[in-house]
Amino acid sequence: MANQRRQRTVLLVEDDETIARAVRDRLAAEGFAVRVEGDGARALQVYTALEPDLVVLDRLLPGLDGLEVCRRMQAERPVPVLMLTALSEETDLLVGLGVGADDYVTKPFSMRELVARVRALLRRVERAAQLTAGDTVIKVGEVEIDTAERRVYVRGAEAQLTRTEFDLLRRLADRPGQVYERERLLADIWGFSEAAATRTVDSHVRALRRKLGADVVRTVHGVGYALAKTG
Numbered sequence: 001m002a003n004q005r006r007q008r009t010v011l012l013v014e015d016d017e018t019i020a021r022a023v024r025d026r027l028a029a030e031g032f033a034v035r036v037e038g039d040g041a042r043a044l045q046v047y048t049a050l051e052p053d054l055v056v057l058d059r060l061l062p063g064l065d066g067l068e069v070c071r072r073m074q075a076e077r078p079v080p081v082l083m084l085t086a087l088s089e090e091t092d093l094l095v096g097l098g099v100g101a102d103d104y105v106t107k108p109f110s111m112r113e114l115v116a117r118v119r120a121l122l123r124r125v126e127r128a129a130q131l132t133a134g135d136t137v138i139k140v141g142e143v144e145i146d147t148a149e150r151r152v153y154v155r156g157a158e159a160q161l162t163r164t165e166f167d168l169l170r171r172l173a174d175r176p177g178q179v180y181e182r183e184r185l186l187a188d189i190w191g192f193s194e195a196a197a198t199r200t201v202d203s204h205v206r207a208l209r210r211k212l213g214a215d216v217v218r219t220v221h222g223v224g225y226a227l228a229k230t231g
Contacts, residue, residue: 008122009033011052013043013069014084015061019107023056026111027118040064047073054122056114057101059085067099074100080121080163084109102164103190103200120191124167138173140227143212145173152212159211164189168204172217172227181224201225 010027014020015038024034035050037043040061047055055073059066070081083101102124103117138145144153150166152159161169167189172180180188182198190200205217205225218228 007031007033008053009035009050010054010056010118011043011047011050012036012056013040013061013066014038014056014058016058019058019084022111023114026115027056030115032118040066040069043069044072047079048076051077052079053125054080054082054118056082056084056118059083059087059104070101071099078163080125082114082117082121100162102162104203116191121164123191124163124189138170140173140176140229141216143169143216145170154212161208161211165204165208165211168201169208169212169227172225176227177229179220179224179226185224 008031010032012020012023012027012034014023014036017038020036020038024036027034035046035052037046038061041064043057044064055070057066057070061069066083066085070083073079073081078100081101081103083104084107085104086107102121105114105117136147138147142155146152147170150163152161152166152169168185171185171188182201185201186198201224205219208217215228218226220226
């Protein structure tokens with residue numbers, strides 16, 4: 001049928017066979033074509049040939065770890081990456097986001113949550129492609145957001161943001177100074193609004209501050225975040 005959407009391909013990189021099998025079976029049941037690799041070096045070779053729509057990537061792989069795999073994938077061809085991690089420390093999560101991961105889930109996780117994150121990430125990619133038709137530059141203080149090129153500059157120097165970081169900044173920039181609740185940002189950017197997942201928003205805000213400046217995003221305690229007005 002001409003109106004049928006093509007099957008999306010997911011590359012799953014996970015060395016734990018039990019987890020890999022469970023994730024593969026669930027994603028396949030949801031209609032995705034899934035390729036599984038348990039080795040980082042091999043996954044990079046498959047990535048080049050397969051050109052997947054999305055990568056689900058374990059953080060702790062033997063040999064070439066998930067961070068290096070993610071970095072090399074993004075350098076070759078940007079792709080949405082959902083990272084699986086057993087680490088819960090904020091610094092570890094920020095490192096993952098810093099090398100190009102768009103989102104993460106912490107083990108143990110539910111298959112329902114994993115599928116929701118995968119679908120939300122793919123929806124964001126589609127929505128971003130549609131929004132690039134305009135040619136808009138948003139300036140907030142020393143930050144300049146080129147929405148058409150999806151590039152961000154601070155005092156004229158380009159800041160390297162992940163897809164999710166850009167989408168979050170772009171949402172906050174719609175109304176500088178307005179406070180957005182964490183649950184609303186989850187719904188707008190990630191596609192779901194579970195209160196237990198608000199730490200995802202916090203992690204990405206910290207990543208934005210690290211790349212753009214500590215004062216760019218203002219915290220309203222107990223409520224959420226706002227893009228700081230300057231000038």
